[in-house]
Amino acid sequence: MDGKLAVIGLGSIGSMALWQASRLTDSVVGFEAQSPGHARSAVGGDTRLFRMIYRGLPDYYPILQRSRDLWAELEAETGQDILIRCGGLSIGTADGPYIRNLLETTRTNRAAHEILNRDAMAERYPQHNLRADDCAVYDPNAGALRTDRAVTAAVAAAQANGATVLSNTPVSSIRETDDGVVVTSGENSWTFERVIVSSGGWSQRLMPDYLKAHTETRRIFLSWFVARDAAQFTPDRFPIFSRIYEGRSMYGAPSVDGVTVKATLDGRGAPTPAADSVPRDLTDFEMAETTETVQEFFPGLIPNIVRSDAFPDLYTGDRNPLLGWLSESSKIYCATGFSGGGFKNATGYGHIAAYEVLGKQSLGGLEFVRPDRFETSWANPSASTATAI
Known part of the structure; x- marks a missing residue:
């Protein structure tokens, strides 16, 4: 094993998942195709709105509450002014x-x-x-929220906690085996116990077909x-x-x-x-x-x-995120599809992803974001027919 956890994509959500995971283990590696906070991802554009009132599912409110607290924690930990109140x-x-x-x-x-x-x-x-x-x-x-400042602060905090960051390392494939998940970039490969896919608009190519059809x-x-x-x-x-x-x-x-x-x-x-x-x-x-x-x-x-x-x-058919395991037996966790509205809850989503992947308790009432809502039955790939996604 090259680590307990790999986070693929260190943008809005991935940077926060890396930071949160680094608080739980020093065996986490972040993969970024360019550099954290680069201006061509959904992080670009200086600012994003944070608000506690909105129209839509009341289920988002506990995530917003958690996110608000975590934005303050990130500021305190890094000394950066991120949320302009x-x-x-x-x-x-x-x-x-x-x-x-x-x-x-x-x-x-x-x-x-x-x-x-x-x-x-x-x-x-x-x-x-x-x-x-x-x-x-x-x-x-x-x-x-100051977007570029938020992402770079979270990545720096994760590194200070012992996380490894591989910049300019685009992931070409991920593949599940009996032992874990093989992550490939060019001619190099690594094996991890678990993987979080959080590469935003680039996530589709790492998805199974049933999710591609709904994004x-x-x-x-x-x-x-x-x-x-x-x-x-x-x-x-x-x-x-x-x-x-x-x-x-x-x-x-x-x-x-x-x-x-x-x-x-x-x-x-x-x-x-x-x-x-x-x-x-x-x-x-x-x-x-x-x-x-x-x-x-x-x-x-x-x-x-x-x-x-x-x-x-990346947008989903119902405009709710994809946050959860690809299947009941999968070692790959999806944290993407935030449909243009994910940054305000980035710390909360990152916390949920990191804690769930590492076996810790997180928030309840998250059925509305689970990937299995787009699938009528679970797929259970065996090691002999390892699924490349």
Whole structure:
């Protein structure tokens, strides 16, 4: 054996799984095709939103609670400022489905929140140009996560705990045997007791067919604008935001460089053939729609895109992650398919993956993320017919 555990892909989730595993054992190796935090993965783009209120399954709330605590632990352990605690706004029509569904989940979870009508928003957050029937739900525990800083801090913490990191080592195959899992990169191979696959948009090629059929790589684009008065968009005055009504939707974060503000169309991820071939430039239509939306939402931003980029991520058919063993008898654990919404829970997901793979207790109530939801019966590969995935 070359170790108890291999983590393949040290991006959003893999870096956190490596950090958490390194707290339990010094026999863990991380494989990264490029370098941790590289700008072509879903880590790119400076920031991601963290929020405790959302619309959707209440089952996510315990993971969010665990993640919030672990972000603070990572900051304390590494001395890095990772989560900008600036609060968050969810904006929409007061009696519309977005606000209604968000409040239903928020009240079920008993999450801290405050409802702000249009007049309150105009007084506290005049950066937003609201319609007469708009309102907002304020999340005091929300903020912006510094993505590259988070990933590199987690990897450094793992190395300090004894983990080994193999950068520029793309994994070409993994194969289960009686003894463990053989990981191959080029002409080199290693054998581990267990393996976590956490390579985001690149995970599909390491998956069994039944999961490939329920996943696809999508392209996510981001855009930034210059503020007319940068002081109005600093974290202490401009919380993260998500705004949805009718056909309009946008999310973003305060300025972290003192000049530009992230404001990006939501829900525009489009299928792409492969993670390595994501078009980085925005199309004319994407630029026009983004600019038009910013012009309507934010009079304080100059409506010209000054920076944009695009990144790959793996989406599942139901938009819930793949977090669990490939089969009842498998030694391969899947931690991918986060569908463009995984970073806020990256520490929590990493904790779940590391603890479960190393036989420790984690959170309950995770049936909605298990890979077996896409399979009617378990596959039980024998050693004589070892499965290469």
